[in-house]
Amino acid sequence: MVHITRGLATALLGFAEEAEPESFSTGLGTTPAREFEVDLGCPPETPIFTHFYHPDAGGSVSAVFGMDFSTPAGRTHGRFVSHPQGRLAVAITDDLHATMLVAVPPWGIDELAAFDRRGARQPLEIVEAEPPLETL
Known part of the structure; x- marks a missing residue:
């Protein structure tokens, strides 16, 4: 369950x-x-997807060094990808993670699905709660 x-x-x-x-x-x-x-x-240890790392953050540094410095190493437990002209499935061109969330038009909750890295669909539960506030 995701x-x-x-x-x-x-x-x-x-x-x-x-x-x-x-x-x-x-x-x-x-x-x-x-x-x-x-x-x-x-269970208390259940991971809940609560935040994302914007792909444009740190873009100028990434362009110079060719590496993504905007996302902390080991901090991404999944990846969201959209397939505007594609199917609601993991594609071989996707940057794969252990958990993949894929969306297709018309961009509603019913067009969002979870998959494992091999493309097997996983149950997806929408949590109706706000994540805890984080401080720097």
């Missing part, structure tokens, strides 16, 4: 719609269920 907050799902679908006809791809981070202020009804 868990994602409604807020993150809505934001990702919005980015995908704005990027159309191009695809949109970004790394995703999780927060353990135990860190939420409300009981989510799942």
Whole structure:
């Protein structure tokens, strides 16, 4: 089972719609269920997708060095990709992660699905809770 907050799902679908006809791809981070202020009804260690690392952050540094310095190493537990002209499935051209969230037009919650890196569809649960506030 893959868990994602409604807020993150809505934001990702919005980015995908704005990027159309191009695809949109970004790394995703999780927060353990135990860190939420409300009981989510799942084990405390359950990873909940709560945030993303914007692909344009650190773009000038990445362009010079050819590496993505905007995403902390080991911090992305999944990847969101949009397929504006594609199927609701993992494509061989996607930057694969252990968990893949894929969306297709018309960019609604029903057009968002979770997969493992081999492309097998996974159950997706939308979490109706706000993630904990993070401080720097």
